Amino acid sequence: MKKNIAILRGGNSSEIAISIKSADLVYKNIDTEFYVPFIVHIEGLDWFVWHNESKIELDKNDFSFQLNNKKIKFEGVFMAIHGTPGEDGILQGYFDLLNIPYNCSGAFESALTFNKAMCNALLKQFNIPSAKAVLLNKNETYDLLKIEKEIGFPCFVKPNRAGSSFGISKVYKNTEFKQALSKAFIHDSQVMVESFVEGTEVSCGIIQKAETLVAFPLTEITTENDFFDYEAKYNGKSDEITPARVSDLDKDLVQTLSKKIYKLLNLKGMVRMDFILENQQAYLIEVNTIPGLSEESIIPQQSKSYGMSLKELFSLTLMNMFKND
Incomplete structure (x- = not known):
């Protein structure tokens, strides 16, 4: 019997457009001889199945939905959400509670x-x-001279918990640092300052x-x-x-x-x-x-x-x- 697979896309980060592309490629190439794929979009509290160009609301209590008056449950999850909550372990913890397997690393490892x-x-x-690095938190003070001495220029300033190169700057001198830091903080409350290799x-x-x-x-x-x-x-x-x-x-x-x-x-x-x-x-x-x-x-x-x-x-x-x- 074919297994129902939820291909997850969306997320709550800047990577949502990339996630949609990833999910589409998986959907087009999954082996339908063994699996029945469904695109599941998760964005904030809006969780739905995208089926025949229409939205079907998901029941978050057991990750199921209704189709033609029949309750559909998933045997497995293919994670294609880049960034939170798909890459940082949040959804993995949810699926662990529901005992639904997923194709990626566990909650802690993620x-x-x-x-x-x-x-x-x-x-x-x-x-x-790996390169030398320091971690800065939003709204905390920092010593730029100490960072310059420890990390040096050029350096990379990037969100600590983000992907697809969003918010990253290559900084060549200390006068560029503040603007690069502000850019990175748009995407995360923690910023990594990393030496250039x-x-x-x-x-x-x-x-x-x-x-x-x-x-x-x-x-x-x-x-x-x-x-x-x-x-x-x-x-x-x-x-x-x-x-x-x-x-x-x-x-x-x-x-x-x-x-x-x-x-x-x-x-x-x-x-x-x-x-x-x-x-x-x-x-x-x-x-x-x-x-x-x-x-x-x-x-x-x-x-x-x-x-x-x-x-x-x-x-x-x-x-x-x-x-x-």
Whole structure:
């Protein structure tokens, strides 16, 4: 019997447009021989199923809805909400209470990885290098001279708990810092100030396949902009080259570190990890437990390079979900 799958989109962050694109790609490529997909939109308190160009309200008590006078319940959830409440563990906790399996990492692991500063600080204890960073909270005072001495310029100023490069600025001098901080605080009440590491940016996708942890071919990211910002990611201002033009030594280093992080943090589902390569050292940028799945996104490119169709990729993540349940 086919299983009803809720493909979640929306969210309460700036990433909602990317989420809608991701959910659409999943819906188009899910294997309908085994699954009945439904698009479920969650935005604030507005939860509904988008079915035949119309909204059907969801019952939040048991995550069900009525269709043709019949109650429809879901056997599983495919999470495509980037940002809160899909990437930070909130919805995972809700589904844990309802005992509905989902295709991504658990509530605690999602909350941890969504907090870039805390995640990177923890991983440094396990010899996973990342750039020097300080965390600033909204409405608290800060010592710019101390930050300049500790982090230096240029540096990146970015929301601690946000994605898709929203609110990020590359700051070259202290007179630019205040404006960059204000821009980042629009997206989060915590801002990460991170030292600039010059090198090659690469991304590595990870997924479990049977008993093997598979690392996809790396993607090398180049951009005509100053860095890989939102415009570069989604408006054609970058080149994403898969497989990356890096040495076998660097490729093995990034893939090995990515697998190590996946295991250390007890992650599940499709995960993407971003690094900067410099002098045969890989510096972690961030861990993405709900990576983008739009046509422009990196994971679909890597899956294709690996030789796995999108239908196979999504079938694998759903199979893993039910296996782990």
